[in-house]
Amino acid sequence: MNQPMSQPAGHDFDQDLARALAQGRDMPTPGFADRTVQAVRADRRQRRLIRWGSALTTAAACLLAAFVLTGGSDDALAQRARALAASDESSQLNDILGLADELAMLTPVVDRHTVVEALINPEL
């Protein structure tokens, strides 16, 4: 059975505490600095990748937003224009007949048959 040690080495609490803890004060580890530098480099590469990824994502998001915001109104206009063009054959006639009075060309073609006749008859 262990007996209490009434007179330990040093006899002094603070001195013994300091000695006991001082042993762990400095614990150099071989190769630690090199391993740490490697870990730091890996961390630096990883953060660089993350930064680039983030920048590219942001740029892509900006481009997409610009396209949507600016393209949206144009798109609506284009759709309306296309709808107008689809309902009006004047552009096709303009292609065929060449230059003509713009106002005349905007007039809806009522008699399609007359136009066709005019087209196939070179004398007209």
Next chain:
Amino acid sequence: MSPEELPPPEDEEDKRLMSLVASGDDDALRLLVHRHHGRLVGYLRSEVGSQATAEELAMEVFIRLHRAAGRWRPEAKLTTYLIHIAHNLVLNEWRRRGRKPTSALDSAPEPGDQSHDSARRVTELDEAFRKAVALLPPEQRTAILLLVQQEMPYEEIATVMDAPVSSVKTWIHRARTRLRELLKDFYGPA
């Protein structure tokens, strides 16, 4: 030796190395790690009770130091800054574990046999102290480690622990009292 030839004081050398680290100089970083890692690992090992975890955390400290190198301002000593980061990582480690760290030995220290020779008694006593320190509440352990092991003044300990100096003094007083209780078989009642 003229004053110009004297080596720069440690703090000045740390500042010089930190500015080089901030500019991406890995050799300066290696030197900085070489200068400080022993002390850092020693402190962390006393806190977490494991050499492997201590080294892992010390490496993380230097990674964080490197990340912050560009923003670092030499208002405090670099050693204080490093121990401050280390202390925060220790707190995280405790949270991650979900319990307070203990050393490899959870039982209270026991005195050695009186028949052992002096060197053996010193070893046993040292071990008993380390076990007793590991049993302290976290704040008390950190405070006593920084004071006794790292030889930091109260003000620096307060900086590291983000606490008022008065709290630090209280923790240290309680730590001493608790250690005396744990080691009463060696020293008698407190």
